[in-house]
Amino acid sequence: MLQATRAxxxxxxxxxxxxxxxxxxxxxxxxxISDRKRAEEALQENVAAxxxxxxxIQILKDQLYKENLALREEIDVNRMFEEIVGSSxxxxxxxxxxxxxxxxxxxxxxxxxxxxxxxxxxxxxxxRSQRASRAFVSVNxxxxxxxxxxxxxxxxxxxxxxxxxxxxLGRFESADGGTIFLDEIGELPAEMQIALLRVLQEREFQxxxxxxxxxxxxxxxxxxxxxxxxxxxxxxxxxDLFYRLDVFPIEVPxxxxxxxxxxxxxxYFVDRYASQAGKKITGISKRSMELLQTYRWPGNIRELQNVxxxxxxxxxxxxxxxxxxWLAGPSAMTSSAINPFSEKLAAQERxxxxxxxxxxxxxxxxxRGAAAKLGIxxxxxxxxxxxxxxxxxxxxxx
Numbered sequence: 359m360l361q362a363t364r365a366x367x368x369x370x371x372x373x374x375x376x377x378x379x380x381x382x383x384x385x386x387x388x389x390x391i392s393d394r395k396r397a398e399e400a401l402q403e404n405v406a407a408x409x410x411x412x413x414x415i416q417i418l419k420d421q422l423y424k425e426n427l428a429l430r431e432e433i434d435v436n437r438m439f440e441e442i443v444g445s446s447x448x449x450x451x452x453x454x455x456x457x458x459x460x461x462x463x464x465x466x467x468x469x470x471x472x473x474x475x476x477x478x479x480x481x482x483x484x485x486r487s488q489r490a491s492r493a494f495v496s497v498n499x500x501x502x503x504x505x506x507x508x509x510x511x512x513x514x515x516x517x518x519x520x521x522x523x524x525x526x527l528g529r530f531e532s533a534d535g536g537t538i539f540l541d542e543i544g545e546l547p548a549e550m551q552i553a554l555l556r557v558l559q560e561r562e563f564q565x566x567x568x569x570x571x572x573x574x575x576x577x578x579x580x581x582x583x584x585x586x587x588x589x590x591x592x593x594x595x596x597x598d599l600f601y602r603l604d605v606f607p608i609e610v611p612x613x614x615x616x617x618x619x620x621x622x623x624x625x626y627f628v629d630r631y632a633s634q635a636g637k638k639i640t641g642i643s644k645r646s647m648e649l650l651q652t653y654r655w656p657g658n659i660r661e662l663q664n665v666x667x668x669x670x671x672x673x674x675x676x677x678x679x680x681x682x683x684w685l686a687g688p689s690a691m692t693s694s695a696i697n698p699f700s701e702k703l704a705a706q707e708r709x710x711x712x713x714x715x716x717x718x719x720x721x722x723x724x725x726r727g728a729a730a731k732l733g734i735x736x737x738x739x740x741x742x743x744x745x746x747x748x749x750x751x752x753x754x755x756x
Contacts (some may be wrong), residue, residue: 444619446479448611460486468581470610473660476581484537492536500542518567545582627666646680
């Protein structure tokens with residue numbers, strides 16, 4: 359009996375010790391679980407904080423990119439003349455149209471020859487709009503390689519193609535809230551014309567390599583020196599895109615149609631380049647001014663700007679002189695005896711062009727176009743048609 363009692367006590371003691379050990383182990387386990395849970399919560403908080411910090415860094419990075427882009431655009435503006443110089447009737451018509459369309463959000467299509475100042479008109483529209491405080495982003499569609507233009511306009515995601523090491527904002531995203539100027543719009547490849555049409559219709563796009571649709575609020579101003587109607591007829595430009603762009607057309611006149619502005623432009627450029635060169639030039643010789651006003655300026659204001667800058671560089675006196683050899687050709691000849699010959703030549707040129715247009719059904723480009731029949735480049739023929747004010751539409755048969 360005594361042995362049974364002793365055995366029972368020893369068993370109860372061992373059970374009590376084991377229970378105490380289990381209780382202690384359980385408490386330690388609970389403590390460890392609690393510690394791990396707190397560590398996981400802290401880790402999640404740190405991950406969330408890092409994620410938020412990364413997102414903030416990305417937002418700041420995108421904002422910095424936009425600001426840098428706007429700064430580069432501002433630097434480009436300083437290289438152009440700051441204001442539209444001139445008071446001719448032809449220019450006043452353009453400025454009147456700018457004043458009417460600027461306060462709206464309508465899409466504008468600016469046409470005109472190379473060097474007439476189409477980008478300056480686009481900037482004037484932006485400056486007088488309600489978007490003036492936001493970005494003005496300029497894109498030369500002819501200067502971007504064909505395989506990079508989608509990335510340039512709409513941006514790309516990291517890994518979208520070889521060399522895409524990080525995400526990049528496109529020009530449309532950078533211009534959000536402002537204005538995007540698409541210069542040389544006639545040079546866009548067919549696949550990009552479709553993408554641009556979607557942006558104009560839906561006001562959204564996708565980055566290259568991305569699936570997310572990005573909404574943008576951008577005003578589009580486009581420009582071209584090409585005949586888009588002819589490009590449509592030749593199948594090189596979409597007619598639906600043309601009608602989306604051609605909401606409010608503005609045609610910038612060539613310099614030869616606003617000769618009254620040449621003295622003002624000359625004075626402006628002389629002051630500008632003389633100041634840069636540290637020279638004192640008080641005027642221009644009468645002979646040089648007559649020469650500048652009788653020249654036809656195929657390169658328009660850009661050509662005039664280059665001629666004045668060149669003249670200022672080599673000038674050694676206070677009176678500027680322009681080298682006549684820089685303005686070679688029939689248009690630089692001022693003798694009245696040459697005018698009848700020039701008029702006869704222009705009449706013969708008109709007759710040849712109209713005959714070629716009649717044979718080609720009003721088409722300029724292509725293998726059966728008037729340019730091919732005359733054996734001259736399409737751009738040359740387009741310039742001559744505009745200079746002679748020939749209406750191509752009347753040669754197109756139904």
